[in-house]
Amino acid sequence: MKHYRALEFARRAGVTVRTLHHYDRVGLLRPAGRSGTGYRLYTDRDLLRLEQILVLKLIGLGLKDIRALLERDGRTELPDVLARQQRVLAIKREHLDRTLRAIGMARSALSGAGQPDWESFTTLIKEIAMQNTTSWQEQYFSEEAQARIDSRAHLWSPELQQRVGAEWSALYRDVEAALSEDPAGEKARALAVRWNALVSEFTGGDPGIQEGLNRMYADAPNWPAGRQAWAPRPEVQDFIRKALAAAAIRPGGG
Amino acid sequence: MKHYRALEFARRAGVTVRTLHHYDRVGLLRPAGRSGTGYRLYTDRDLLRLEQILVLKLIGLGLKDIRALLERDGRTELPDVLARQQRVLAIKREHLDRTLRAIGMARSALSGAGQPDWESFTTLIKEIAMQNTTSWQEQYFSEEAQARIDSRAHLWSPELQQRVGAEWSALYRDVEAALSEDPAGEKARALAVRWNALVSEFTGGDPGIQEGLNRMYADAPNWPAGRQAWAPRPEVQDFIRKALAAAAIRPGGG
């Protein structure tokens, strides 16, 4: 049986020598033997065991649990262990998802409002990250529409989210600046077209989603505190509704 | 200005007194003052700051970074910070997703194969969790089909995944046991119906996805090593194809 010394063995397994020391110390992986001068000597069987360890670590188990599992050669327990880890990780992912959505919304809100103020930022993040993110808006959408929104969710990469958020901010600013213009004029028409394009980015052209959006934005004054940063000013909403009507485009929320 | 002592202040913010001590020590949140006898005295301004701290911690920043950010009153840096955190968290979520998928597949594989052996388990998890999970199967599906698969991905909760995996295992066993029967017989028809139901669970009835599945399972011998545990035995595939044909159901992969 060929023996490997620490560095070679570590490189084979893709870990550091320090890791081997650590695993030895905690009794997770003791080398097959020692040389006369105290050098650790590993074999291929050790490599197999180390690979098992690393895989179990990969799926999020702690070293202690791994040790216990391997010591009992826990092949029969493996299914249960996997089930538990799956639940644990699923919960983690939900947290992560919420946090990511919160950051996305915060970025959009920030990119619009020149100097960000901490207060609205904290309330926004807290509201979104702590609790149910999407549930409050479910009241506005039919079940099928909500399902179609969910199925489009994976399309919203952080980059796209950011780009669209920035475009919304720019559009809001431009509309603000055009409030004194004629809602049926040429400038207003251009704004309405941009508006409609951005709305379509979210609806994907789905009329059910569009309808829900309309309901939702009509109810903007009643949104939870954390979302008020997203509510467009009534003047803006009025203007764009008129502009959309004049341009013969069905109105979209915003 | 009203003053709070440690416990009351901590309760207001939803943290422990120890946390306050810690934040004081690392210079993240020093109380507005001290009583004559050394008691920490916090004010409402401290509460605001603590809320900012907690929100920044929520999105994954370290205490050191938070301190630096708040010390410079980094309102202007906030957008950059958020962008960075978003990327960091997005990467984390990808890891998590891969790991969850890997666990799901491992559970299914395990629930079929009586005594699990470590070797196929480790190769499976490594293959899936370390690298591109879905890319190898993209070759079998058209772009639209792949897009529809992605859009159905959110439907696959861990629970559903597990249930369907278990049903597949049971079905495989039953088919194995029925290999000597007539593929056109009544028993075979029942199996074909079950098979088709499970396939539909994945395809959602989409013929494009179905077509890709057929291509994919026809190529099973060429799947990467980590997926071989998923390949049905040729006899099983043969039997079920005949049974599906006899039952006048279009064949589904598996």
Next chain:
DNA sequence: TCTCCGCTCTGACGCAGGGTCAGAGTCAAG
């Protein structure tokens, strides 16, 4: 006034999973 309970302080150790020295010994090639 004494006592008692509940609060507060500081200091110190522990946790997971190693990273990163420091100081000393070993191995093999030139």
Next chain:
DNA sequence: CTTGACTCTGACCCTGCGTCAGAGCGGAGA
């Protein structure tokens, strides 16, 4: 024999607190 690449052990460091331990305060009841 030297030199450079490894190896060993022991020890401290990191994060973000939890968890004592020992000692001091503050206010209410007896």
